[in-house]
Amino acid sequence: xxxxxxxxxxxxxxxxxxxxxxxxxxxxxxxxxxxxxxxxxxxxxxxxxxxxxxxxxxxxxxxxxxxxxxxxxxxxxxxxxxxxxxxxxxxxxxxxxxxxxxxxxxxxxxxxxxxxxxxxxxxxxxxxxxxxxxxxxxxxxxxxxxxxxxxxxxxxxxxxxxxxxxxxxxxxxxxxxxxxxxxxxxxxxxxxxxxxxxxxxxxxxxxxxxxxxxxxxxxxxxxxxxxxxxxxxxxxxxxxxxxxxxxxxxxxxxxxxxxxxxxxxxxxxxxxxxxxxxxxxxxxxxxxxxxxxxxxxxxxxxxxxxxxxxxxxxxxxxxxxxxxxxxxxxxxxxxxxxxxxxxxxxxxxxxxxxxxxxxxxxxxxxxxxxxxxxxxxxxxxxxxxxxxxxxxxxxxxxxxxxxxxxxxxxxxxxxxxxxxxxxxxxxxxxxxxxxxxxxxxxxxxxxxxxxxxxxxxxxxxxxxxxxxxxxxxxxxxxxxxxxxxxxxxxxxxxxxxxxxxxxxxxxxxxxxxxxxxxxxxxxxxxxxxxxxxxxxxxxxxxxxxxxxxxxxxxxxxxxxxxxxxxxxxxxxxx
Ligand code: ADP
Numbered sequence: 001x002x003x004x005x006x007x008x009x010x011x012x013x014x015x016x017x018x019x020x021x022x023x024x025x026x027x028x029x030x031x032x033x034x035x036x037x038x039x040x041x042x043x044x045x046x047x048x049x050x051x052x053x054x055x056x057x058x059x060x061x062x063x064x065x066x067x068x069x070x071x072x073x074x075x076x077x078x079x080x081x082x083x084x085x086x087x088x089x090x091x092x093x094x095x096x097x098x099x100x101x102x103x104x105x106x107x108x109x110x111x112x113x114x115x116x117x118x119x120x121x122x123x124x125x126x127x128x129x130x131x132x133x134x135x136x137x138x139x140x141x142x143x144x145x146x147x148x149x150x151x152x153x154x155x156x157x158x159x160x161x162x163x164x165x166x167x168x169x170x171x172x173x174x175x176x177x178x179x180x181x182x183x184x185x186x187x188x189x190x191x192x193x194x195x196x197x198x199x200x201x202x203x204x205x206x207x208x209x210x211x212x213x214x215x216x217x218x219x220x221x222x223x224x225x226x227x228x229x230x231x232x233x234x235x236x237x238x239x240x241x242x243x244x245x246x247x248x249x250x251x252x253x254x255x256x257x258x259x260x261x262x263x264x265x266x267x268x269x270x271x272x273x274x275x276x277x278x279x280x281x282x283x284x285x286x287x288x289x290x291x292x293x294x295x296x297x298x299x300x301x302x303x304x305x306x307x308x309x310x311x312x313x314x315x316x317x318x319x320x321x322x323x324x325x326x327x328x329x330x331x332x333x334x335x336x337x338x339x340x341x342x343x344x345x346x347x348x349x350x351x352x353x354x355x356x357x358x359x360x361x362x363x364x365x366x367x368x369x370x371x372x373x374x375x376x377x378x379x380x381x382x383x384x385x386x387x388x389x390x391x392x393x394x395x396x397x398x399x400x401x402x403x404x405x406x407x408x409x410x411x412x413x414x415x416x417x418x419x420x421x422x423x424x425x426x427x428x429x430x431x432x433x434x435x436x437x438x439x440x441x442x443x444x445x446x447x448x449x450x451x452x453x454x455x456x457x458x459x460x461x462x463x464x465x466x467x468x469x470x471x472x473x474x475x476x477x478x479x480x481x482x483x484x485x486x487x488x489x490x491x492x493x494x495x496x497x498x499x500x501x502x503x504x505x506x507x508x509x510x511x512x513x514x515x516x517x518x519x520x521x522x523x524x525x526x527x528x529x530x531x532x533x534x535x536x537x538x539x540x541x542x543x544x545x546x547x548x549x550x551x552x553x554x555x556x557x558x559x560x561x562x563x564x565x566x567x568x569x570x571x572x573x574x
Contacts, residue, residue, distance in 0.1 A: 052101075060098035063091040161191060168195035176224055185214030185225075193226035213506060221502050233458050233511065234258030239265045240273030241403075241538040248539050249511035250454035257450055257543075260550065264542025267407055267415040267549075274405040274541055276534040280396045281526065282327045282343040283351035283495070285359045288380025289373045290337050297338045300370055301331040304340060316365045320357035323347030323525055330395070332382055339382035341391070347525040350398070350462065350497030352385065385465070392468040393442040398495035399533035403541045404488040412485055416549035420478050420485045426552045427476035442471030445489065446551070451543040452494075455536050459515070460508030465495040469536075474544045489541045496536065498528040 070088055074081055084092070164182075167173040168191060173181065175195065178188035186209075193204050207227035214225055231251045236258050238245035248265075250258050268274050291297040303309055310329075317326040323346055330341040342362070346354045356378055363375055384391055391397075412420055435444045449470035456463050471493050477486045499520045502508050512518040515535055517528040549555075 056098045056101045059094055060102060063095045063098070067091050067095065161187070161194075164191050165194045165198070168192065169198050179218060185218055186212075189214050189225045189227065192224060196226055216505055221505065231457060233507075235514075236261035236539065236542070237265050238269060239535065239538050239542060240269045241535060242275055243273065246515055246535050246538070248455065248535065249458040249514050250451070250539075251457035251511075252450075252454040254450065254454075257454060260546040261451060261539060261543045263415065264544075264546035267411050267545055268405050268538075268542050270411045270415060271405060271407045274403055274538050276401055276403040276537055278399060278401050278530050278534060280400040280492075281345055281398075281530055281533075282396070283346045283355045284341050284343045284383050284395075284397050285352070285355040285378070286339050286341040286380050286382035286384075287359055287363060287378045288337055288339050288376045288382070289363075290376050291370075291374070292336065292372055294333070294336050296370070296372060297333055297336045300338055300366070300373065301333060303369075304329045304331055313362055313365075316361050317342070317344065317358040319361055321346075321354045323349065324351075324354045324358045326358065337376070337380075339380045341382050341395075345526060346497070346529075348498045348520045348527075348529040349500045350465075350495055350529070353500070384468070386462075386467050388441050388467055390441060392493040393471050394492075397468060397493040398465075399530060400492040401494055401533050401537040402488060402490045403534065403537040404486065405541060405545075406479065407485040407487060407545065409483040409485075412549070416545065416553075417555065418549045418553040420482065422552040423485055423487075423548055424476045424478050426548055427474060430548075430551070431474050442468070442473075442492075444473040445470075445540070446474065446544050446547045448472035448474075448489070448491070448540045448544070451540045452536060455539060456496075458508065458511040459496075459498075459532065460502030460505055460512070461496050462501060468493040469495050472540055472544075474548075476548070487541065487545055489537055489544060491537050491540065494533040494536055496529055496532045498532055 067088065070091075071081060073079075074083075164173060164178075168175050168178070175192050178191055179185050182188045182191070190209060193207070193209060197204055204227060208230065209227045212228045217225060231253060233249050233251045234257075235247050235249055237247035239248050248261070250261065252258065289297075289300070291300070304313070310326075313329065314326045318324055325345045327343045327345060330343070332339045332341070340359075342355060342359050344351070344355050344358055359378060363373075363378075367373060367375075379385065381387070381389075382391060383397070407416075407420075409420060412418060412423065416423075431444050431446060449466055452470045453463060453466045455461075456466055456469070461469075469491070472489050472491045475486075475488045475490070478484070479486045497503060498512055498517050503512060503519075509518055512528075512532070515532065517532045517535075519528065521527040
């Protein structure tokens with residue numbers, strides 16, 4: 001038995017461990033497989049622990065007994081206590097020495113357990129903070145010195161990666177804290193996926209880890225990364241829109257989609273191109289507030305809708321950003337609850353953060369005049385974000401775009417392999433009547449969301465906003481005595497940006513660059529995001545044209561069987 005055979009203590013986070021000296025444990029298989037313990041001074045003793053303890057215990061109590069006896073005798077013989085003999089001096093020295101030892105062994109251990117517990121608590125406090133989101137925007141910041149006196153885990157070797165993986169698996173180190181703990185995002189992702197594989201027993205070998213800049217997503221795009229998913233990017237084009245040619249990046253795994261969009265581009269190109277108009281540009285956020293009665297809720301509604309008050313509210317709102325410009329506040333009442341739909345332009349940003357900050361400014365300001373206003377939530381769903389809602393379909397949200405093209409009769413025949421009458425009839429019965437029968441909300445189209453989603457993913461937009469961004473009504477009409485086809489798409493709520501969110505990631509940024517809309521437009525703030533919205537509408541137009549043509553010509557199933565059904569037997573692919 002030796003000092004290492006003390007009863008095991010609960011494993012500590014590395015912050016609470018003793019520092020480099022724990023490396024001594026790595027050599028032995030038994031010790032290396034268990035959590036590391038902090039080193040103790042008694043580890044260095046030459047004798048086995050129990051013998052050393054026995055010696056000092058015996059010494060302490062025997063000399064104490066001896067000295068007490070001597071003092072009793074001295075009192076009895078009336079000898080002054082301070083007159084000491086040589087054996088008494090030796091006994092006092094032994095008493096002090098054994099006391100120091102026992103204090104060192106039990107006392108320091110006792111203190112050590114307190115220090116360790118304090119460090120552990122600090123970790124747990126940090127865990128709580130992160131789980132509550134208090135530090136999520138600053139996850140890369142080094143931990144406070146009192147919590148983590150060893151800043152450089154990143155300097156440790158692979159063997160120590162192994163130790164960290166084990167600590168994540170046994171729960172000693174929380175997975176989400178790896179980035180801040182290691183100060184190396186790639187390594188954090190590596191450790192996390194290793195731990196995940198061990199915990200689940202499932203392999204992540206085919207989920208790539210290398211070749212991705214994990215620093216670029218920290219605190220911005222994705223938490224707890226373990227790799228990245230590869231999505232192929234195809235290109236459709238050139239899309240001739242408003243006199244300019246665009247090569248449109250589409251990230252998709254749906255066979256036929258890029259090919260079909262490409263065919264639509266060809267038809268539009270051959271007909272002289274498409275034209276677009278941006279009807280409106282304003283992101284919305286609608287908080288919900290509650291009053292004691294309907295009268296007070298109505299008073300705030302009238303206050304907000306009174307043009308006299310708009311200038312003040314605008315001033316307060318616009319303080320949130322140099323790009324945020326308040327446009328309108330529309331109110332809706334449900335009993336004593338008031339929903340205020342703020343709309344503002346947001347430059348080249350999609351704008352959700354920006355508009356939310358502006359709304360918060362106004363709510364704080366309103367609280368002065370309406371102290372009885374109870375703010376229930378900064379978002380009350382009248383906005384309406386990432387949900388199908390008539391308000392977006394009717395009022396618009398983000399960019400509202402209408403786009404049209406005139407397709408010549410011969411192009412309809414030669415490129416689209418159908419005829420104008422068949423297309424017009426199909427559009428009427430499918431996109432308009434069929435969608436009405438289905439009770440559609442903004443879904444009066446064939447597959448706008450296919451194109452919207454593919455471009456959203458390629459260019460770093462928020463894919464969840466595909467819900468309302470894909471609202472679209474496709475119209476087809478025979479013109480020029482029925483020979484040519486007029487086709488249009490109207491999309492009231494395309495929510496896109498070219499700064500912020502995923503747009504700054506390398507591959508998404510490259511796709512924006514392909515379209516000439518990367519980043520902020522310095523000269524005309526907002527012009528890049530607006531152009532992106534019109535390109536998306538133009539791409540939806542060509543997508544609608546091509547798919548409807550395929551259906552009208554009875555080609556849909558045939559072409560899907562050709563492009564969307566691999567001849568590989570997927571059951572044999574391991
Ligand atoms: P969102 O509001 O879409 O969530 P962010 O919160 O990331 O986007 O805001 C965009 C950030 O980019 C803001 O800090 C803003 O000041 C900055 N920015 C720089 N140039 C522009 C621009 N041309 N248009 C909009 N924002 C810009």
